[in-house]
Structure formats: C-alpha cells, structure tokens
Amino acid sequence: MEGRVDQTLLRRWLTLTPTFLLLDSSSHPSPSGLLSWQLGLQALINLMLALHTRNQLEWETMNAASRALAECWSICLCWTGMELAKGAVQGAGGKLKAVLDRDDPTRYKGRPLYPVEG
Secondary structure: OOOOOOHHHHHHHHHHHHHHHHHHHHHOOOHHHHHHHHHHHHHHHHHHHHHHHOOOOOHHHHHHHHHHHHHHHHHHHHOOOOHHHHHHHHHHHHHHHOOOOOOOOOEEOOEEOOOOOO
16 A cells, blocks of 8 residues: 555545445345445445554544444444344444554544544
C-alpha cells in the first residue's frame, strides 16, 4: 500500500454501506446479494485495519464506520432474512473493537465514537 489512502472517499463508502445493504438484499434476494455486500464490508474494514497498523487511520473514518455499522445493525433487526448480514456486522464490529482505546473502548485516539451519549 503505497502513498496515502483518501479517507474522505473511504468515509463516503462507509456511509453508503447501509444503503447498499438494503439495495443488495432487496434487488438480489438470493444469498448472492448479501454475499456481495458482505465482501464489500470486509474489504472496507480490512483497509481500515491496515491504515490503523500504519498509524494513518483518522478518527473521522473510525467514527463513520461506527455510525455505518450501527445503521446496518438496525436494518438487520428490522428486516427478515438478514442473518448473514448480522454476522458480517458483528464480525466487522469485533475487528474494529480490537483497535479502540484500551482504557475506554467507546473511544478511538482519545475521542468518543458514535453514538455519543448525553
């Protein structure tokens, strides 16, 4: 991975993740729709983990991922047949949770992540 990744673009892709979950699952009701969505989500999360390893992951990107995963989880709870998506969201969340601040897993680089309470 040479150079720097445009995290503004990465955040845009993360923001679109819930929309694509709905589109892929409704326009391709077979498991293939959810599988293509899952592969895309995994690619985004793996890119974020690589950026974190290089100490280049921006807080704004982690916050966008937190928001996107929360929205995807809400969709999974509201729609039937989303077991594959639930597993993908949980897996993505688990991977990202591993890089959160050790003393406070609701923060990344000392700043609170979505959802912010109070």
